[in-house]
Amino acid sequence: MIKNRLKVLRAERDWTQSDLAERAGISRQAVISIEKYKYTPSLDLAFTLAKVFAVPITEVFSQEMEEDE
Numbered sequence: 001m002i003k004n005r006l007k008v009l010r011a012e013r014d015w016t017q018s019d020l021a022e023r024a025g026i027s028r029q030a031v032i033s034i035e036k037y038k039y040t041p042s043l044d045l046a047f048t049l050a051k052v053f054a055v056p057i058t059e060v061f062s063q064e065m066e067e068d069e
Contacts, residue, residue, distance in 0.1 A: 001064045006035050009053050009060065023052045 010020055021028040033039035050057040
């Protein structure tokens with residue numbers, strides 16, 4: 001599973017989901033879906049989100065290993 005820190009990074013900047021969506025060029029619904037793990041962003045979008053936050057991609061996304069792996 002790919003974990004993300006979008007909500008935490010937004011809170012640190014006092015951004016709403018709409019603020020992030022506008023900065024990243026995506027819909028607010030896309031932000032909601034990513035935050036709720038209903039949608040895993042493409043690699044391209046993941047890099048865009050990291051760029052918007054001005055942090056390395058590894059500060060936004062990380063992989064959590066499944067228990068049976």
